[in-house]
Amino acid sequence: MRQAGIAAVVMAVVAMLSTCRGPDSPVCPSGKTVCSAGFQCIVITGVDWCVKATCGNGRLDPGEGCDDGNNSPGDGCSSDCHAEICGNGIVDIREGCDDGNTVSGDGCSFDCRVERCGNGVIDLKEQCDDNNTNNDDDCPWTCKTAYCGDGYINDAGTPDGGHKEYCDDQGESAQCNSDCTPSRCGDSITNISSGEQCDRGGVDTPTCNFDCTSAACGDGYANRDAGEDCDTAGNSATCDSDCTIPVCGDGLRNGSAGEQCDDGNTVTETMCSYGARTCQACNSTCQTINLTGPYCGDGATDPLPGGGVEACDDGNNVDETSCPYGVSTCQGCNSTCSAVLNVTGYCGDGIVNGAEACDDGNNVACGTCNATCTGTQPGRDCTGGVGCMQDLDCIPSLFCAFWGPVTTGTCMAPIGRPPAPPL
Numbered sequence: 347m348r349q350a351g352i353a354a355v356v357m358a359v360v361a362m363l364s365t366c367r368g369p370d371s372p373v374c375p376s377g378k379t380v381c382s383a384g385f386q387c388i389v390i391t392g393v394d395w396c397v398k399a400t401c402g403n404g405r406l407d408p409g410e411g412c413d414d415g416n417n418s419p420g421d422g423c424s425s426d427c428h429a430e431i432c433g434n435g436i437v438d439i440r441e442g443c444d445d446g447n448t449v450s451g452d453g454c455s456f457d458c459r460v461e462r463c464g465n466g467v468i469d470l471k472e473q474c475d476d477n478n479t480n481n482d483d484d485c486p487w488t489c490k491t492a493y494c495g496d497g498y499i500n501d502a503g504t505p506d507g508g509h510k511e512y513c514d515d516q517g518e519s520a521q522c523n524s525d526c527t528p529s530r531c532g533d534s535i536t537n538i539s540s541g542e543q544c545d546r547g548g549v550d551t552p553t554c555n556f557d558c559t560s561a562a563c564g565d566g567y568a569n570r571d572a573g574e575d576c577d578t579a580g581n582s583a584t585c586d587s588d589c590t591i592p593v594c595g596d597g598l599r600n601g602s603a604g605e606q607c608d609d610g611n612t613v614t615e616t617m618c619s620y621g622a623r624t625c626q627a628c629n630s631t632c633q634t635i636n637l638t639g640p641y642c643g644d645g646a647t648d649p650l651p652g653g654g655v656e657a658c659d660d661g662n663n664v665d666e667t668s669c670p671y672g673v674s675t676c677q678g679c680n681s682t683c684s685a686v687l688n689v690t691g692y693c694g695d696g697i698v699n700g701a702e703a704c705d706d707g708n709n710v711a712c713g714t715c716n717a718t719c720t721g722t723q724p725g726r727d728c729t730g731g732v733g734c735m736q737d738l739d740c741i742p743s744l745f746c747a748f749w750g751p752v753t754t755g756t757c758m759a760p761i762g763r764p765p766a767p768p769l
Contacts, residue, residue: 388417390425401427432458463489484510494526531558563589594632605632620651642683656683667700668692668719671709693719711736712757 373380374387374394381387381396388395397417400407404415412423419425420439430438435446443454450456451470461469464487466477474485481487481498492500492510500511513522520540523529529537532548536558544554550571555561561572566579568589576585581602586592592603597610607628609615618625618639627637640648645661658679660666666678669692678687691699694709704715704722711717712734714724734746734755746755 388425390419395425397426401425432456463487495524499526532556563587594630599632606634608632620648642681647683658686659683668702693717 371380371383372385372387374396375389376394379387379394379396384399385396386399386401388397398407398409401410401413402415402417404413406413410427411429413427414421414423417425419430422430424430424436424438428434428436430441432441432444433446433448435444437444437458441458442460444458445452445454448456450461453461455461455467455469459465459467459469463472463475464477464479466475468475468489472489473491475489476483476485479487482501484492484500484502486492486496486498486500488496490496492498492502494500494511494514495516497514497516499514500509502510504510511526512528514526515522518524518537518539519529520537521529523533523535523537525535527533527535529535529540529542531540531542531545534545534547536542536545542558543560545558546554548556550556550569551561552569552572553561555565555567555569557567559565559567561569561574563572563574563577564579564587566577568574568577574589575591577589578585581587581592581600583602583604584592586596586598586600586603588598590596590598592598592600592605594605594608595610595612597608599605599608607626609628612630614629614635615627615637618627618637620639621641622639623641625637625639626634629635640646642648642656642659643661643663645659647656647659649655660679663681665681666676666687666689669676669689671692671694673692674695675688675690678689679685680687689700691697692709693702693705694707696705696707698705698719702719705719706713706715709717709719711723714722716723734757737745743759744757745760747758748755
């Protein structure tokens with residue numbers, strides 16, 4: 347390095363002088379270099395140098411920056427008598443560089459040292475410099491202070507005998523936590539990259555299982571801290587789907603535990619609720635049973651769900667509008683069994699009552715109205731005249747008689763009833 351520095355300073359001078367030879371031109375001992383007149387040859391570390399003959403005489407002659415009476419470099423006055431100072435643009439002895447200035451941060455420091463990481467000096471733009479370029483200590487080859495996340499594993503020891511870093515992947519990875527410790531379930535650091543959903547130090551908590559998975563009923567692991575009695579990932583003979591022990595009457599039907607039903611109690615129901623004629627219920631051992639229940643129209647005045655009983659129940663769900671034949675007034679029950687109906691009139695009383703379409707004064711199939719008063723018909727004989735087809739066409743005291751080969755009969759008294767005509 348020194349030879350290269352000195353060569354950079356005086357090479358131009360030596361080149362000129364070595365090519366000019368005269369009668370007073372000295373030859374260097376090596377015989378390879380001839381100095382010009384007025385110059386002398388000196389040898390520094392095996393290299394020939396041509397310098398002014400007056401350099402080294404102890405006098406400051408013209409063209410000299412200094413003269414300390416010798417031609418030895420490194421003592422403040424160089425071998426060619428220029429002052430050895432940093433910033434003169436000449437790499438003198440003991441200088442690593444000289445860029446003609448004393449400004450640091452440009453590759454050559456203010457005191458002419460080469461600015462590079464690892465030189466043991468904290469130069470401008472460096473945060474540290476520990477005189478090496480190793481990456482496993484507090485100052486890596488970048489000369490930036492080591493930190494977790496820089497991508498270099500700082501293996502420097504700690505007072506407790508550990509290491510500052512065990513890994514460094516510039517952030518979280520499957521093998522390394524973000525704090526530069528090895529990733530493992532139970533280290534209390536949730537490492538998503540390694541598949542952890544949580545990490546509470548390898549123990550169960552209400553939200554995290556010991557194996558670093560989130561606690562949830564149905565995950566197949568019974569976490570007591572999360573309130574689970576069991577967990578078989580669904581119903582089984584020993585566990586309900588809500589992670590409780592199966593018990594008849596808990597309101598959860600568990601077929602795997604032999605339950606056909608579970609209505610939340612251990613009571614054996616005996617009838618359906620009001621209004622349901624048939625139903626299925628659950629007995630005290632959680633087995634299904636078939637039941638019947640009270641309803642409007644069953645002929646009995648049943649208790650009502652909200653209290654009280656039915657007002658009436660005549661065995662049907664019809665709003666009666668007339669009384670039985672021959673009964674002028676009667677009581678009935680409406681279609682919802684909520685009110686008693688006071689009914690007047692009947693089919694055959696000759697008065698169109700309620701829902702009757704007609705009423706011709708009888709409830710037989712003669713006359714202009716049919717026997718149920720629900721529709722009109724062509725007039726039929728009810729008094730004994732010709733025109734009946736059957737006994738129902740006549741009033742109750744008469745019958746339909748056929749005399750001779752006729753197509754219609756005659757309503758008459760039963761005395762001397764002739765046989766029906768041949769077909």
